[in-house]
Amino acid sequence: MKNRFAALLQLAALVAALIWPVAASAAASAQQRPNVLFIIFDDWGWRDSGAYGSKWVKTPNVDRAAQEGVRFTNAFTTNPKCSPCRATILTGRNTWQLEEAACHNGIFSNKFAVYPDLLEQAGYAVGLVGKGWGPGDFKAGGWTRNPAGPLFNNFTTNDRIATGISKNDYVKNFEAMLQSRTAGKPFCFWLGFHEPHRGYELNSGVRLGKKLADVTVPPYLPDLPAVRSDLADYAIEVESADTMIGRVLKLVEATGELDNTVVVITSDHGMPFPYVKGQIHEDGFHVPLVVRWPAGIKGGRVVEDFVSATDFAPTFLELAGVKPHVQMVGRSLVPVLRSEKSGQIDAARNAIVVAKERHDIGRPNDWGYPVRAIRTKEFLYVRNFFPDRWPAGNPETDFGNVDPSPSKEIIKALGGYYFDLSLGKRPAEEFYRLTEDPAGVNNLAGDPAFGATMRELSERMFAQLRAEKDPRALGNGTIFDTYKYVGGRAKGYDTWVKKQEEKAAAAAKNSKGGGEAP
Ligand SMILES: [Ca+2]
Numbered sequence: 001m002k003n004r005f006a007a008l009l010q011l012a013a014l015v016a017a018l019i020w021p022v023a024a025s026a027a028a029s030a031q032q033r034p035n036v037l038f039i040i041f042d043d044w045g046w047r048d049s050g051a052y053g054s055k056w057v058k059t060p061n062v063d064r065a066a067q068e069g070v071r072f073t074n075a076f077t078t079n080p081k082c083s084p085c086r087a088t089i090l091t092g093r094n095t096w097q098l099e100e101a102a103c104h105n106g107i108f109s110n111k112f113a114v115y116p117d118l119l120e121q122a123g124y125a126v127g128l129v130g131k132g133w134g135p136g137d138f139k140a141g142g143w144t145r146n147p148a149g150p151l152f153n154n155f156t157t158n159d160r161i162a163t164g165i166s167k168n169d170y171v172k173n174f175e176a177m178l179q180s181r182t183a184g185k186p187f188c189f190w191l192g193f194h195e196p197h198r199g200y201e202l203n204s205g206v207r208l209g210k211k212l213a214d215v216t217v218p219p220y221l222p223d224l225p226a227v228r229s230d231l232a233d234y235a236i237e238v239e240s241a242d243t244m245i246g247r248v249l250k251l252v253e254a255t256g257e258l259d260n261t262v263v264v265i266t267s268d269h270g271m272p273f274p275y276v277k278g279q280i281h282e283d284g285f286h287v288p289l290v291v292r293w294p295a296g297i298k299g300g301r302v303v304e305d306f307v308s309a310t311d312f313a314p315t316f317l318e319l320a321g322v323k324p325h326v327q328m329v330g331r332s333l334v335p336v337l338r339s340e341k342s343g344q345i346d347a348a349r350n351a352i353v354v355a356k357e358r359h360d361i362g363r364p365n366d367w368g369y370p371v372r373a374i375r376t377k378e379f380l381y382v383r384n385f386f387p388d389r390w391p392a393g394n395p396e397t398d399f400g401n402v403d404p405s406p407s408k409e410i411i412k413a414l415g416g417y418y419f420d421l422s423l424g425k426r427p428a429e430e431f432y433r434l435t436e437d438p439a440g441v442n443n444l445a446g447d448p449a450f451g452a453t454m455r456e457l458s459e460r461m462f463a464q465l466r467a468e469k470d471p472r473a474l475g476n477g478t479i480f481d482t483y484k485y486v487g488g489r490a491k492g493y494d495t496w497v498k499k500q501e502e503k504a505a506a507a508a509k510n511s512k513g514g515g516e517a518p
Contacts, residue, residue: 033124034296035261036188036316037252040089041241042082042131042197043277044267046075046288048238056214057235061246062265062290068299069263069292070337076352076375077309080269080277080284081359083108085309086133089268090114090147092313092328095355096372096470102480103368104359105135105487110142113325115313116149119188122322125181127152129173130166131192137486148190152177162204164233165240166194171247178251188316191248196237198272198403205232218283219439220275221407222418230406234271260295262319264312272403274411274422278359279391279401280371280382282432282440285354291337301342305349306375307333329468351376353461357472357480362393362400362491367481369401370472374461380440381457382430385477392423393491399423400491429454 046052049059051066077085079095079102087101088094091112095101101108116126132148145151154176155169174191181187206212210232217223217231245265252258270276270283277284289307292299310330317324318332331349339345352375358368370385384391393400402408402422411418421441431447431454432440444450465473471480489495 033186033320034293035186035252035257036119036319037191037248037261037263038189038312038316039191039193039245039248039263039265040086040131041193041195041238041265041267043269043272044196044238044241044288045271045276045283046267046286047283048235048271049242049288051290052288054216056210056216057238059239059242061242061249062288065245065249065263065265065292066290068294069290070297070299070301070303072289072291072303072305072307074304074306074352074377075266075287075289075308076306076354077269077285077287078352078354079356080279080354081356082131082268083134083136084356084359085268086148087112088309089312090116090133092310092324092330094308094310094329094353094468094470095357096465096472097329097468100141100483101136102355102357103483103485105485106137106358106483107486108133108136108138108141108143108147110138110147113327114147115316115325116147116188116190118317118322118325119320122320123185124320125185125187126150126189127177127180127187128190128192129153129170129177130168131194132190135487140486148192152180161208161240162201162233162236164198164200164204165237168194170244171251174248175251178255186320188320193241193244195241196234196271198405200230200233200237202233202406203229205229205234205236208236210235218275219441220281220283220418220421221273222410222414224410226410227407230273234273258294260293262291262293262296262316265290265292273405274392274402274408274418277403278356279422280354280356280373282375282380282434282438285375291333293337297337298340301340303336303342304344305336305346306352307336307349308352351460353464355470355472357477358483358485360393360400360491361485361487361489362397362493363389364394364493365481366485366492370477370480372461372465372470372472374457375434376457378433378435379453379457380430380432380434381454381461382432383458383461384426384428384430385472387426387428389425390423391426394493394496395423396496397491397493 048057050063078088081104084095100106120126126149128149129152132146152173155172156167157169212228215228215231266289267287311333314324314330314332318334336345355372369391373382392402429445430443431445
């Protein structure tokens with residue numbers, strides 16, 4: 001009996017010796033693979049948090065993540081509008097490489113691989129709360145779910161500080177997403193706030209205690225009380241989303257996994273004000289970016305390397321031990337994150353090329369406003385391909401690529417300098433010295449002192465665009481204007497023409513009727 005027991009023990013030890021190392025290493029690698037929590041605001045300006053120096057937009061949760069993690073001072077989207085930027089994030093491709101998904105409110109083809117699918121295949125739990133890729137049509141592109149992941153948007157709430165804020169119960173939905181995960185699986189979740197996208201509750205900023213005297217007005221907006229109030233209403237929405245970040249991180253903390261969760265906080269583009277959202281200007285495509293991951297990176301750092309929205313997908317894949325997809329052109333941020341340095345870490349990260357094609361409609365034939373631009377530490381060089389077109393949309397259709405707002409109405413009523421800046425036509429070339437003109441409002445394109453630098457930057461930009469097969473740089477740019485716009489047609493130029501015809505017909509009928517009257 002005793003011998004038989006000893007033999008059994010020996011056998012058990014042998015089996016354990018064979019199995020244990022495998023089981024142990026599997027457990028270790030599962031532990032090492034971090035969670036990823038990707039938090040993206042909708043239309044949040046890069047300057048508008050305490051972490052980035054704002055004294056009047058209060059964001060304690062973003063600020064804390066920045067203190068404990070890495071804050072990037074030169075992060076950019078490749079196209080400053082909702083769906084084009086989000087397609088870039090998901091695919092790791094530049095906007096000019098995404099065919100129809102380069103356009104706002106278009107079709108997103110599933111011929112392009114997205115990181116949530118690749119991570120799901122690699123054993124990650126994926127999911128989406130709030131706004132993922134959009135607006136646009138992903139079903140026509142062959143997807144059965146939002147490309148940002150399966151949706152967890154079941155819960156709504158009326159508990160919000162202003163009526164412009166989404167009723168999405170982000171916290172409860174996030175909790176449901178967290179609980180849906182199979183035990184032991186790492187997650188890669190997308191939390192997409194609808195804030196601070198318009199509309200806002202008018203004067204909610206003042207109602208909630210903002211002082212108009214504290215508001216910083218950028219140089220491209222007129223410094224008037226109604227503009228300050230509009231900015232204060234925007235700030236309230238930023239602050240509400242910041243509060244949600246605090247609550248969501250508490251939920252992750254309760255699972256014991258917060259330290260091994262890579263928390264990424266960013267925005268799709270700048271604030272929804274004239275000269276910014278949808279425009280190839282500094283505040284339009286410059287975005288905030290904070291990454292917190294205590295288990296993996298040294299915190300308290302400020303990094304000046306140029307990083308792009310294309311870099312997220314290869315970064316998340318590398319964190320999961322997955323090779324970047326062959327379609328991806330972005331470069332993983334892992335080496336920069338793992339570095340213990342501040343300042344410029346990778347000397348090659350010193351420029352970004354950004355672009356736009358069609359955003360909102362409002363020009364004849366649904367034409368877009370094609371632009372390519374290159375941004376370096378010192379300069380922004382902009383090439384507008386059709387300076388005869390209206391950059392913000394035609395006046396007849398009310399400058400549709402600038403969201404309706406009190407600030408926009410004020411600028412339209414004022415005319416002059418601010419109108420020309422935000423809504424007027426632009427020359428074929430723009431050139432800004434951002435080190436002396438941080439918002440980029442003084443166009444130096446005519447100054448011969450910068451002629452050589454402009455040519456050099458233009459050549460550098462077009463070399464990259466040609467190498468990446470941008471149809472606009474290869475002489476086939478008209479293709480972008482043939483892509484279908486799937487949004488409503490209220491802002492369409494054709495809708496305006498039809499209205500004029502109806503008005504004319506009604507006027508003719510009235511005058512005819514008037515003539516026949518006794
Ligand atoms: Ca947006």
